[in-house]
Amino acid sequence: MSGHGDPIPMMSRKAGPLHGVAHVPGDKSISHRSLILGALSVGETRITGLLEGQDVLDTARAMRAFGAELADHGGGEWSVHGVGTGGFAEPEQVIDCGNSGTGVRLIMGAMATCPISATFTGDASLCARPMARVTDPLALFGARAHGRRGGRLPMTITGAADPVPVRYVVPVPSAQVKSAVLLAGLNAPGQTVVIEREATRDHTERMLVGFGAELTVEDTDEGRVITLTGQPELRAQDIVVPRDPSSAAFPVCAALIVEGSDVLVPNIGLNPTRAGLFTTLQEMGADLTFENPREEGGEPVADLRAKFSPDLKGIEVPPERAASMIDEYPVLSVVAAFAEGPTVMRGVRELRVKESDRIDAMAQGLRKAGVEVEEGEDWWIVHGRGFGNVSGGMTVESRLDHRIAMSFLVLGLASEKPVSVDDGGPIATSFPVFEPLMAALGARVERANH
Numbered sequence: 001m002s003g004h005g006d007p008i009p010m011m012s013r014k015a016g017p018l019h020g021v022a023h024v025p026g027d028k029s030i031s032h033r034s035l036i037l038g039a040l041s042v043g044e045t046r047i048t049g050l051l052e053g054q055d056v057l058d059t060a061r062a063m064r065a066f067g068a069e070l071a072d073h074g075g076g077e078w079s080v081h082g083v084g085t086g087g088f089a090e091p092e093q094v095i096d097c098g099n100s101g102t103g104v105r106l107i108m109g110a111m112a113t114c115p116i117s118a119t120f121t122g123d124a125s126l127c128a129r130p131m132a133r134v135t136d137p138l139a140l141f142g143a144r145a146h147g148r149r150g151g152r153l154p155m156t157i158t159g160a161a162d163p164v165p166v167r168y169v170v171p172v173p174s175a176q177v178k179s180a181v182l183l184a185g186l187n188a189p190g191q192t193v194v195i196e197r198e199a200t201r202d203h204t205e206r207m208l209v210g211f212g213a214e215l216t217v218e219d220t221d222e223g224r225v226i227t228l229t230g231q232p233e234l235r236a237q238d239i240v241v242p243r244d245p246s247s248a249a250f251p252v253c254a255a256l257i258v259e260g261s262d263v264l265v266p267n268i269g270l271n272p273t274r275a276g277l278f279t280t281l282q283e284m285g286a287d288l289t290f291e292n293p294r295e296e297g298g299e300p301v302a303d304l305r306a307k308f309s310p311d312l313k314g315i316e317v318p319p320e321r322a323a324s325m326i327d328e329y330p331v332l333s334v335v336a337a338f339a340e341g342p343t344v345m346r347g348v349r350e351l352r353v354k355e356s357d358r359i360d361a362m363a364q365g366l367r368k369a370g371v372e373v374e375e376g377e378d379w380w381i382v383h384g385r386g387f388g389n390v391s392g393g394m395t396v397e398s399r400l401d402h403r404i405a406m407s408f409l410v411l412g413l414a415s416e417k418p419v420s421v422d423d424g425g426p427i428a429t430s431f432p433v434f435e436p437l438m439a440a441l442g443a444r445v446e447r448a449n450h
């Protein structure tokens with residue numbers, strides 16, 4: 001079932017080569033943060049290229065509920081009139097974050113040091129995901145959380161009326177947890193210190209500096225030490241959101257495995273904390289080039305060109321790269337199925353607590369497609385069958401997970417027989433134009449009953 005309506009069965013099948021230019025939507029992580037930091041600033045933040053996927057729209061609605069004024073000017077142009085650090089008002093209604101772990105966890109952080117209460121909920125996927133990883137550090141500031149057993153949504157957070165600053169070593173590699181603590185630290189007096197042993201996406205740090213916060217980052221033996229000075233006056237910004245490398249992954253990977261393809265994906269954010277997939281694909285022998293590398297809005301960007309790559313080889317993906325490609329393992333496993341030999345992915349326990357258990361979801365579907373997969377708690381191995389040898393011909397469950405749905409639809413573009421997905425509805429959370437964009441490249445991705 002889709003979280004936002006009736007299921008949308010979808011199907012993909014082999015067609016001619018993929019050709020053309022794919023303008024993928026704005027970055028999801030940066031879009032959420034633009035709205036939240038805009039809401040915590042003084043003045044008008046103007047955003048260009050906002051991702052208007054359901055996840056981000058749910059965050060926009062939440063920011064209105066906390067008192068910010070948001071205007072949608074059309075075409076991804078938004079403006080936000082913020083309430084200032086610590087200025088959130090108590091929402092009158094339950095905050096429904098839909099499918100979005102980023103939305104709910106960052107917003108919980110942002111309100112945890114305000115003297116208000118808020119109740120959060122989401123769809124069946126989000127209500128099954130762990131929230132204690134965020135509420136544990138928020139308790140150190142003085143916030144209280146009451147949720148369901150196991151720290152699950154729905155959950156009420158009562159913010160700290162007299163917050164104290166915190167020093168916190170993040171126990172799991174999670175940018176959401178790091179960001180929740182930093183956003184809470186904004187309204188605590190003194191210095192909040194967050195230490196991460198493995199570097200995760202650093203958009204929150206970069207954007208906080210852009211909005212005028214005092215924040216330093218130091219690489220030490222303990223890890224990345226981030227020090228934020230609390231109670232800054234955040235100043236409204238003009239933000240240009242780069243296009244999402246995690247969305248670019250789908251047309252890029254499709255081009256690699258569909259014979260004769262040549263696809264250009266312009267303006268992709270290539271922050272090193274996000275670009276691990278592209279390094280991995282190049283190590284596998286993918287024909288991938290980065291054209292016009294440049295910097296936009298404080299983030300490195302380039303135009304990516306991907307061409308059909310018939311001689312892909314399985315590799316061992318270094319575990320220390322996992323955080324920089326955590327959302328891309330599902331589609332990597334599809335490319336791995338078309339490579340020669342095993343692709344080994346270790347250090348990926350976090351995949352089990354995403355929108356779905358992504359190792360299980362992909363392993364089950366790949367096996368149905370005729371691909372051998374081995375798995376353990378924090379590792380999996382896809383035994384590639386080589387180009388032209390993946391049978392397909394199965395129906396898979398998307399499990400309320402956009403990336404599972406899109407990954408299997410990409411597989412169906414190159415497998416012998418078509419692939420069906422029980423519900424493509426979740427794709428709208430991050431990539432609402434997936435279907436027309438893929439169709440314009442020449443792919444056959446369709447709603448099954450049309």
Ligand code: S3P
Nearest residue numbers: 029102173174175176177326327
């Ligand atoms: C995100 C962080 C990642 C990622 C998610 C977006 C973010 O989650 O999977 O899609 O914007 O901070 P974790 O931080 O939990 O790994």
